Amino acid sequence: MGKTLAEKIFDSHLRDEPFLGAKVLNLDRVLCHEITTPVAIADLVWREKDRVFDKNKLKVVIDHVTPSKDTKTATQAKILRDWARRHEIPDFFDIGRNGVCHALFPEKGYIRPGFTVIMGDSHTCTHGAFGAFAAGVGTTDLEVGILKGVCAFREPKTLRVNLNGTLAKGVYAKDVILHVIGQLGVNGATDRVVEFRGPVVDAMNMDARMTLCNMAVEAGGTSGVCMPDMTTVEYLWQFIKDEFADKEAALADYSQWVSDEDAIYTSVVDIDVSDLKPMVTYGYKPDCVKPVTELAGTPVDQVYIGSCTNGRLEDLRQAAAILKGKTIADSVRGIVSPATPKIFQDALAEGIIQIFMDSGFCVTNPTCGACLGMSNGVLAEGEVAASTTNRNFNGRMGKGGMVHLMSPESAAATAITGVITEASTL
Amino acid sequence: MQKKFGGSAIFLDRSDINTDEIIPAKYLTEVTKEALTPYILEDLKLEGFDPKGEKLKNATVVVSRENFGCGSSREHAPWVFEVNDVHTVIAESYARIFRQNMFNGGMLAIELPKGDIDQLIALQQQGDVEIGIDLESQSMTAKAGGEEKQFSFEISQFDKALIDAGGWVEFADARY
Numbered sequence: 222m223g224k225t226l227a228e229k230i231f232d233s234h235l236r237d238e239p240f241l242g243a244k245v246l247n248l249d250r251v252l253c254h255e256i257t258t259p260v261a262i263a264d265l266v267w268r269e270k271d272r273v274f275d276k277n278k279l280k281v282v283i284d285h286v287t288p289s290k291d292t293k294t295a296t297q298a299k300i301l302r303d304w305a306r307r308h309e310i311p312d313f314f315d316i317g318r319n320g321v322c323h324a325l326f327p328e329k330g331y332i333r334p335g336f337t338v339i340m341g342d343s344h345t346c347t348h349g350a351f352g353a354f355a356a357g358v359g360t361t362d363l364e365v366g367i368l369k370g371v372c373a374f375r376e377p378k379t380l381r382v383n384l385n386g387t388l389a390k391g392v393y394a395k396d397v398i399l400h401v402i403g404q405l406g407v408n409g410a411t412d413r414v415v416e417f418r419g420p421v422v423d424a425m426n427m428d429a430r431m432t433l434c435n436m437a438v439e440a441g442g443t444s445g446v447c448m449p450d451m452t453t454v455e456y457l458w459q460f461i462k463d464e465f466a467d468k469e470a471a472l473a474d475y476s477q478w479v480s481d482e483d484a485i486y487t488s489v490v491d492i493d494v495s496d497l498k499p500m501v502t503y504g505y506k507p508d509c510v511k512p513v514t515e516l517a518g519t520p521v522d523q524v525y526i527g528s529c530t531n532g533r534l535e536d537l538r539q540a541a542a543i544l545k546g547k548t549i550a551d552s553v554r555g556i557v558s559p560a561t562p563k564i565f566q567d568a569l570a571e572g573i574i575q576i577f578m579d580s581g582f583c584v585t586n587p588t589c590g591a592c593l594g595m596s597n598g599v600l601a602e603g604e605v606a607a608s609t610t611n612r613n614f615n616g617r618m619g620k621g622g623m624v625h626l627m628s629p630e631s632a633a634a635t636a637i638t639g640v641i642t643e644a645s646t647l
Numbered sequence: 648m649q650k651k652f653g654g655s656a657i658f659l660d661r662s663d664i665n666t667d668e669i670i671p672a673k674y675l676t677e678v679t680k681e682a683l684t685p686y687i688l689e690d691l692k693l694e695g696f697d698p699k700g701e702k703l704k705n706a707t708v709v710v711s712r713e714n715f716g717c718g719s720s721r722e723h724a725p726w727v728f729e730v731n732d733v734h735t736v737i738a739e740s741y742a743r744i745f746r747q748n749m750f751n752g753g754m755l756a757i758e759l760p761k762g763d764i765d766q767l768i769a770l771q772q773q774g775d776v777e778i779g780i781d782l783e784s785q786s787m788t789a790k791a792g793g794e795e796k797q798f799s800f801e802i803s804q805f806d807k808a809l810i811d812a813g814g815w816v817e818f819a820d821a822r823y
């Protein structure tokens with residue numbers, strides 16, 4: 222009987238099965254940021270167990286609120302910083318070198334096919350784009366991960382989503398994943414690994430695959446996952462070139478992490494995306510999804526382009542192509558946050574930052590920023606945002622605010638007109 | 648040490664109650680659990696629900712619908728329950744991370760079929776609902792205004808072991 226990618230990873234990383242169906246896995250990566258980790262550190266210190274299982278497998282960043290905005294966030298950053306220094310964690314990213322965790326860590330080549338990855342962050346599922354099992358966990362799981370390098374999961378069940386057809390011009394990974402979540406519902410993939418397959422995924426670059434996997438959790442999924450292929454190898458090549466004779470050899474090795482043809486899936490969903498239009502959310506749940514045209518004309522106060530979903534170079538390029546030579550509406554506050562310093566620099570070199578600034582956007586440093594309404598870009602009561610982020614919960618970007626999730630291209634078009642707009646209608 | 652389960656119930660009769668509603672992100676800058684205490688369910692907008700009301704103050708059990716605790720991985724959500732003495736959540740289903748966080752902290756997340764939740768919610772008509780939990784027999788009672796109903800639930804051996812150990816840190820530390 223064949224196995225899914227998730228089953229293969231579980232088998233190869235199984236440390237213990239204390240009870241039937243409870244799988245304790247060895248971890249290849251434990252990722253940490255300054256919001257959920259300090260509490261784990263404080264607890265470890267309190268228990269007199271201030272140790273780390275393997276400093277080279279920990280990757281640490283301050284990203285959610287950076288620069289710190291007040292004494293409390295400065296304290297959180299300090300706890301993380303002091304801890305990283307105390308344990309001589311080599312890969313610690315502080316201001317000037319920091320960026321949104323789920324954009325920064327893949328960019329550094331830390332995630333490889335077949336890896337097990339946890340982080341105290343629900344969008345850890347992003348890293349499944351590399352053919353890894355990557356799951357968001359709470360602080361207690363994180364704490365045990367830091368101390369022991371293990372984490373417990375239930376038996377992995379996989380939901381396969383076949384994305385068939387070809388994407389029309391102006392339709393992107395974000396539109397696809399919003400549509401998929403609309404189909405599955407916010408708990409349609411609970412306790413499942415969501416495997417994205419089919420020609421549409423095969424044709425996507427890693428940035429787009431990360432956008433897909435990033436939002437698997439919005440349908441309840443434990444991890445999103447894409448099959449490692451030549452695109453994965455090409456992306457990772459600068460980091461792995463000493464490990465393999467050539468790219469073919471790397472591909473051959475990584476193919477052990479591809480699901481078998483006769484693997485058993487809990488369910489299979491076929492979606493033809495050929496007729497898909499740019500999509501947008503309404504309401505306060507990410508499965509409330511409609512074509513952008515149906516919400517066209519809705520006024521917005523703020524447009525936010527950034528986050529672990531859509532703050533990568535590809536995303537900024539798409540938005541800049543729309544913004545070029547135009548200015549955004551007077552009624553709109555435009556904010557863009559390139560997700561990492563490298564993305565920022567590449568965008569500078571390509572002239573993208575210039576386009577954003579000429580159009581009237583405020584360019585912030587790489588950070589989570591407005592995405593979770595904790596630092597910059599908070600909405601006032603009754604305000605509306607068009608955002609390339611992943612969550613539209615009530616109060617997410619500020620109490621009483623409304624967030625419409627959409628692609629970078631739709632967000633850029635909306636910034637220009639000041640009302641929700643499909644780019645093709647400009 | 649095992650926590651105290653059961654007690655007086657509050658009903659959040661809606662699906663998809665998310666962690667932002669349980670504890671808004673702006674309070675994630677707190678570094679102690681206790682500091683979260685006043686902010687429980689602050690952003691939840693639900694007919695008949697008052698986050699500052701007496702009902703919530705006295706509650707030690709939360710009853711809700713499907714996909715409870717969806718959204719962010721923040722363990723601040725179970726913590727804000729814990730520091731308010733809510734050690735038991737009863738729902739039709741949970742988001743994975745929230746559910747795991749409950750047991751990881753030695754707390755109880757019971758899953759009941761829709762019909763049972765309907766009965767529990769209907770019981771409110773009789774008055775305040777008091778829940779009794781017997782972990783060993785995996786059964787519970789719900790009493791209100793002289794009426795009493797029995798339910799049974801299932802938790803896995805692993806979840807039970809986490810409760811007995813007092814949480815995942817204790818369990819893992821003794822074993823790995």
Ligand code: SF4
Pocket residue numbers: 285321322323342344528529530588589592593610611
């Ligand atoms: S960008 Fe938003 S969703 Fe992504 S890690 Fe940061 S806060 Fe979370």
